[in-house]
Amino acid sequence: MAAALCPCRAVLARRGGALRALCGSVRGLAAGPETHFGFQTVTEAERREKIYQVFESVAKKYDVMNDSMTLGIHRVWKDILVHKMNPSPGTLLLDVAGGTGDIAFRFINYVRSVRERQLQRKLKHHQNLSWQEISESYQEDKSKSLGDSQVVVCDINKEMLKVGKQKAQHLGYSEGLSWVLGNAEELPFDDDMFDVYTIAFGIRNVTRIDLALQEAYRVLKPGGRFLCLEFSHVSNPLLSRLYDLYSFQVIPVLGEVIAGDWKSYQYLVESIRRFPPQEELKAMIEDAGFFKVDYQNLNSGIVAIHSGFKL
Amino acid sequence: RGGEEEKEEEEEEEEGCYRLYPGHIPTSPLQKALLAAGSAFMALYDPYRHDMVAVLGETTGCLALPNLRDKMKHHPEGYRILQERPRIRLSTLDMARLRGLPDGTLGREYVRFLEDNKVSPDTRMPPKFVDDEELAYVIQRYREVHDLMHTLLGMPTNMLGEVVVKWFEAIQTGLPMCVLGAAFGPVRLSTRKLQVLATELVPWAIRSGRNASCILNVYYEQRWEQPVESLREEIGIFPPP
Numbered sequence: 001m002a003a004a005l006c007p008c009r010a011v012l013a014r015r016g017g018a019l020r021a022l023c024g025s026v027r028g029l030a031a032g033p034e035t036h037f038g039f040q041t042v043t044e045a046e047r048r049e050k051i052y053q054v055f056e057s058v059a060k061k062y063d064v065m066n067d068s069m070t071l072g073i074h075r076v077w078k079d080i081l082v083h084k085m086n087p088s089p090g091t092l093l094l095d096v097a098g099g100t101g102d103i104a105f106r107f108i109n110y111v112r113s114v115r116e117r118q119l120q121r122k123l124k125h126h127q128n129l130s131w132q133e134i135s136e137s138y139q140e141d142k143s144k145s146l147g148d149s150q151v152v153v154c155d156i157n158k159e160m161l162k163v164g165k166q167k168a169q170h171l172g173y174s175e176g177l178s179w180v181l182g183n184a185e186e187l188p189f190d191d192d193m194f195d196v197y198t199i200a201f202g203i204r205n206v207t208r209i210d211l212a213l214q215e216a217y218r219v220l221k222p223g224g225r226f227l228c229l230e231f232s233h234v235s236n237p238l239l240s241r242l243y244d245l246y247s248f249q250v251i252p253v254l255g256e257v258i259a260g261d262w263k264s265y266q267y268l269v270e271s272i273r274r275f276p277p278q279e280e281l282k283a284m285i286e287d288a289g290f291f292k293v294d295y296q297n298l299n300s301g302i303v304a305i306h307s308g309f310k311l
Numbered sequence: 312r313g314g315e316e317e318k319e320e321e322e323e324e325e326e327g328c329y330r331l332y333p334g335h336i337p338t339s340p341l342q343k344a345l346l347a348a349g350s351a352f353m354a355l356y357d358p359y360r361h362d363m364v365a366v367l368g369e370t371t372g373c374l375a376l377p378n379l380r381d382k383m384k385h386h387p388e389g390y391r392i393l394q395e396r397p398r399i400r401l402s403t404l405d406m407a408r409l410r411g412l413p414d415g416t417l418g419r420e421y422v423r424f425l426e427d428n429k430v431s432p433d434t435r436m437p438p439k440f441v442d443d444e445e446l447a448y449v450i451q452r453y454r455e456v457h458d459l460m461h462t463l464l465g466m467p468t469n470m471l472g473e474v475v476v477k478w479f480e481a482i483q484t485g486l487p488m489c490v491l492g493a494a495f496g497p498v499r500l501s502t503r504k505l506q507v508l509a510t511e512l513v514p515w516a517i518r519s520g521r522n523a524s525c526i527l528n529v530y531y532e533q534r535w536e537q538p539v540e541s542l543r544e545e546i547g548i549f550p551p552p
Contacts, residue, residue, distance in 0.1 A: 249341050257349035260362050262336055262439070 035207060038270030044207050051205050052157060054264045055099070059159035061259040062100055063167075068254050069265075075102075077303050078200060081229045082106040084296070084305060085196055089115045089147025094194040094219060096184045096212075097202020098153035099160030101167055101177075108173055111149040118147070146176040152194075154182040185211040189219045196220075200229040204275045213288035220310045226290055232297070232304035233277035239300055247272070278304050331444045334437045343370045346440065355495060358470075365436040368488035369450060375485040376446040382525045383449065389528035396448055397532050399432050399455040409535055417542055418535030421462045428468040432458060452527060453484065459531050463543060464516070465551040470496065471504050475512045482520025484527075511552045523547035 037047045058065065066074045082103065087093065089111055095103045126134060155161050161179050168177060182188045184199065184206050197216045206212045216226050234240040247269040255265025276284065278295050281304075285293045290308030297304050330337070338346065347370040354363040383389030397403075409418035425431065435454040441447040457476070464479060466472035474496040481489035497505055523546045534542060543550065 249339065250345060253342055253345040253349055256346060256366065257353050257363065260360070 036274050038267045038274065047207050050267075051207075054267055055157045055205075056159045057261055058259060058264050059099075059157070059163045061261075062160070062163065063102075065255065065259055065265070068258055069251055073299070074201075077229060077298055078102050078106055080298060081198065081200060081227060081305055082110050084307070085110075085198070085225070085227055087111055087114075087149065087196065089118065089149050091149050091195045092193070093149070093151040093196045093198065094154060094187075094189070095151055096154050096182075096187070096197065096199045096216070097156070097205065098198075098200070099155045099157065099164055099202075101153055101164040101173075103198055103200050104151045104153045104164075104177060105168070105171065105173055107151050108146065108149075108176060111146055111176075115145060115147045150176045150178070152178045152180055152189075154180045154184075154187065156181070156183050184215060187215045187219055191218050192221045193219050194221060194224060196225050196227065198227045198229070201231070203228055203230055204271050209276075209284060210288070213285055213290075217289045217310055222310055224310045226285065226306075226308040226310070228281070228285075228306040230281075230304060230306070231272040231275065232281070232295075232301050234301040236300055243302060278306075281306055331442065332438075332447050334439055335441075335447070336439045337442065338370075338440050343440065346370045351491060354492075355498075358499065361434075362436055364488065364492065365438075365454070366440065367491070368486055369438055369440040371487040372441070372446075372450060375487065376441070376443075376449055379453070379484055379525070379527060380446060380449050383527055386525065386528040388530050389525065392452065392527070392530055393445070393448070397530070398451075399459075399532070401431060401433050404432070412536060415538045415540070416535065417459075417462070417531065417537050417539055420539050421459060421535075424458065424462045428461075430458065430468060449527070453480075453486075456526065456531065460526065463526075463539065463546070463548055464519075470500055471508060471512075474500070474508065475516050478513050478516040479520045482517055483523065483525065515549060515552055519548045522549065 033044055034041055035044050035047050036042070037050050042050065055062075070077075085093075085107070087107060087110060091111065093104075093107050095107070098104055123134070153161070153164060155164070158181060161181060165179055168174070180188065184202065185208050197220050199212070199216070203209060203212060213226075220226065234243050251269050252262045252266045255268075256262040259265075275281075278297070278301070282293050282295055285306055285308045288308075289310070291311045293306065293308040295304050295306045346366055350363040350366040350370065353360050354367055357363075380393070383393050406422060409422045412419040414420075432455060435451070435457075438447040438450050441450055457480075460476050460480065461468065461472065464476055466475050474493060477489050477492040477496055480486070481493045497508060500508065526546065529542075529546060540550075
């Protein structure tokens with residue numbers, strides 16, 4: 001015990017580690033079950049707090065970092081997600097953990113272009129109408145450029161929503177877009193409300209994935225679709241080694257150089273490794289009550305899109 | 312005792328991931344290389360990223376820092392600094408007392424410098440990527456003493472002044488970051504300033520740097536009352552042009 005009181009720094013440092021472990025387990029008894037934050041073990045309450053802080057700190061550089069880390073490929077992944085969704089005008093979408101609005105904007109663009117094609121087709125059929133009748137039909141359709149489609153962006157983090165709203169203003173998105181502060185584990189929406197529920201690169205940060213999936217099931221209409229875009233597991237051993245090397249060696253460095261924040265990006269790559277692989281996530285989605293659950297690997301499993309239906 | 316020993320062994324197994332000081336982020340050689348390259352680029356691209364200059368210093372200092380530490384160890388005042396580990400921070404400085412000192416003293420001129428240039432000693436980045444606890448202190452000391460360098464050299468915090476101080480520091484410390492800063496800093500200066508720099512300021516900075524004893528071996532906190540000119544003479548810095 002005398003050794004523990006020794007002022008020598010090196011010894012104290014080692015003791016500190018043992019003490020921390022002891023305190024950790026005492027805290028655990030008080031503050032809830034244990035879970036992980038990247039490769040660390042923390043309580044659920046601590047994890048939520050730490051993740052909130054991560055996104056608060058990265059919010060402003062989120063988009064720049066995404067482009068740098070994935071060399072712009074994340075845009076393609078998100079495009080594929082929205083194409084898979086294939087929304088028609090009139091669809092009501094809930095984008096959870098939608099923070100900076102990437103999915104919401106793509107949804108709006110997609111629906112707008114579908115709507116335009118619809119209108120063009122309608123016009124072709126009206127070629128025998130008079131000029132006056134055609135211009136009158138323009139007036140009606142102008143107010144429905146989105147065709148009653150709506151997207152609600154829900155995120156737990158105020159900073160991310162702030163960045164999203166600024167982006168929307170900057171890019172000129174206003175119609176059919178709503179921003180709501182909410183927790184994926186306890187959504188502030190009524191049952192059977194939405195046609196589609198998406199969560200892109202968000203479910204990994206949720207502390208209780210099972211609760212988030214249950215909430216997704218609850219708020220979807222019968223016939224509604226659940227879509228999840230998330231980093232997943234690479235089974236090819238060579239690619240996996242290269243991916244690990246890139247993730248652990250390069251990404252935190254990019255985080256430090258571009259965003260001045262090593263630790264958040266260290267958390268990001270660790271959290272990807274901790275996330276359940278494709279089959280396990282599929283089972284969890286089925287457990288929540290979804291049917292026809294399936295997944296599609298993108299880039300050999302670096303990213304996967306899981307899909308399920310509420311029937 | 313057995314239990315404690317076991318725990319110690321556990322800690323030692325994790326030695327690679329263990330933090331040597333608060334804020335320490337252990338990095339692999341590849342990461343250090345990438346950081347050095349990335350921070351060098353970013354520091355030039357965006358001169359307001361002072362954190363990148365700091366990171367560059369840490370990742371490239373593996374030869375210069377032990378050198379500096381040894382210089383400190385073999386000097387009585389430097390040795391004391393390494394033992395006592397003084398920190399220059401607003402919380403440790405008695406600003407009122409320093410302001411009250413007569414004009415021309417180190418303390419008075421230092422406070423004047425801070426106020427004129429609207430800087431504070433608390434904005435210095437703590438080290439993250441230095442893999443030795445003592446060397447981390449050495450680089451921290453170097454950062455905290457930087458403002459005193461400005462005071463002793465009589466240089467303001469504009470681009471020109473910073474470049475001059477970097478030349479001086481490059482000669483004194485041999486830190487690659489200082490050398491790079493001294494070499495590339497002038498890129499952003501106008502031709503007129505470059506002329507002044509090249510003809511007067513840099514030669515003076517080099518002469519002073521070579522002549523002066525190691526600036527990290529001065530216990531500045533015990534010399535607030537000493538007149539700046541006397542301290543300059545003592546260290547070996549020539550009067551500024």
